[in-house]
Amino acid sequence: MQPVNVPLGARSYAIHIGKGPLARVGQECRKLALGRRCAVISDRNVAPIYSPAVLQSLRAAGFEPHLIVVPAGETAKCLKNVQACYDQLASHRLERQSFIVALGGGVVGDLAGFVAATYLRGVAFVQMPTTLLAQVDSSVGGKVGVNLPAGKNLVGAFHQPRLVLCDLNAFGTLPEREFRAGLAEVIKYGIIYDAPFFVRLERDLGKLLRRETRCLGEVVARCCEIKTEVVGQDETESGLRAILNFGHTVGHALEAISRYGQYLHGEAIAIGQVAAARLSAAQLGLPAADVERIRLLFHQCGLPTSVRLTPAQRTKLLAAMRLDKKVSDGEIKFVLAECLGKVRWGQAVPAALLHSVVDHLSPNS
Ligand code: ADP
Ligand code: ZN
Numbered sequence: 001m002q003p004v005n006v007p008l009g010a011r012s013y014a015i016h017i018g019k020g021p022l023a024r025v026g027q028e029c030r031k032l033a034l035g036r037r038c039a040v041i042s043d044r045n046v047a048p049i050y051s052p053a054v055l056q057s058l059r060a061a062g063f064e065p066h067l068i069v070v071p072a073g074e075t076a077k078c079l080k081n082v083q084a085c086y087d088q089l090a091s092h093r094l095e096r097q098s099f100i101v102a103l104g105g106g107v108v109g110d111l112a113g114f115v116a117a118t119y120l121r122g123v124a125f126v127q128m129p130t131t132l133l134a135q136v137d138s139s140v141g142g143k144v145g146v147n148l149p150a151g152k153n154l155v156g157a158f159h160q161p162r163l164v165l166c167d168l169n170a171f172g173t174l175p176e177r178e179f180r181a182g183l184a185e186v187i188k189y190g191i192i193y194d195a196p197f198f199v200r201l202e203r204d205l206g207k208l209l210r211r212e213t214r215c216l217g218e219v220v221a222r223c224c225e226i227k228t229e230v231v232g233q234d235e236t237e238s239g240l241r242a243i244l245n246f247g248h249t250v251g252h253a254l255e256a257i258s259r260y261g262q263y264l265h266g267e268a269i270a271i272g273q274v275a276a277a278r279l280s281a282a283q284l285g286l287p288a289a290d291v292e293r294i295r296l297l298f299h300q301c302g303l304p305t306s307v308r309l310t311p312a313q314r315t316k317l318l319a320a321m322r323l324d325k326k327v328s329d330g331e332i333k334f335v336l337a338e339c340l341g342k343v344r345w346g347q348a349v350p351a352a353l354l355h356s357v358v359d360h361l362s363p364n365s
Helices: 021-030 046-060 079-091 106-121 132-138 168-173 176-193 195-209 213-232 240-245 248-257 265-284 288-300 311-322 351-359
Strands: 004-006 013-018 037-043 064-070 099-104 124-129 143-148 151-158 163-167 333-339 342-348
Touching (some): 013 021, 021 124, 046 064, 079 106, 079 143, 106 124, 106 132, 124 132, 168 213, 195 288, 240 342, 248 311, 265 342, 311 351
Parallel strands (some): 037 099, 099 124
């Protein structure tokens, strides 16, 4: 499959998507004129499965890789683990020409990317995303960072990778729930940017859920293309890039009030996107039939589309939305859809409407 090129002038890079690029990482890195020494950062679940082939490929290509294993899960994305990585990089004497390979899901990508952005004021970075979510979302765009006890992604940087290798074979070991959660970001691209792609997802959902490689490869590539186009027009998030946050205001708030335990990110934004679709119907006239198509597609992916909230939790949810990073001047701004494939950002929503949509998030209303 043709790589997706991310045109960023001197910092342009390629996203290779296919079966097995993980075991060819050494050859690909050889083309980039990087130093010999490198570190592969991975987590405790992914490292045992995939790091042997990656290390072997790097060694065969003449590199000197060191493996750094961090704990798995969102809580691993913290400054303590950043520090632990720095210490190991220093002890292995990584230098300015050295590079860091992130092997894992979004957590590893964000953490290793942040380490790469800051160690010695920045070293080269190669992404090998192993979850669907990371392949279609977090590995494109250059945002890296970690969480603080006060909130998610509060410390970070923009640091573009030199290369991204999306290995479709990695889905072979990905837990079902993680895979389905990734589909929530995939569907988002159809809603915000590409109506024919949304229709394709409706049509090919069976193939996707069976993880048919060919179909998945095309879908991952299209998502990477869309994210690249959006980010390329707005690298530092002043305008257009905001459309990638469709469904995320409610989604992030749900994650925050459930203390990041109950929902995976993809599950929270599935609920958030259904809420955003309902707001869109009221504010921008998104047809009711399309709101239902959106809800149904998430539902058919086995993703939640409703949530039972107590009155106290509703109040907390609304408060959490006001704390979202994207809030400016105290007013919550939403990304809303005019029709499938076309959204507008920076949309204010009357408080009464927002309350009513939140009230109707529960399954029976
Ligand atoms: P995300 O990519 O959704 O941000 P994480 O980085 O937390 O999420 O990865 C989700 C979970 O799946 C973690 O426990 C991680 O160790 C595990 N994981 C990631 N990729 C794979 C894979 N290809 N096979 C098996 N488990 C994986
Ligand atoms: Zn997201």
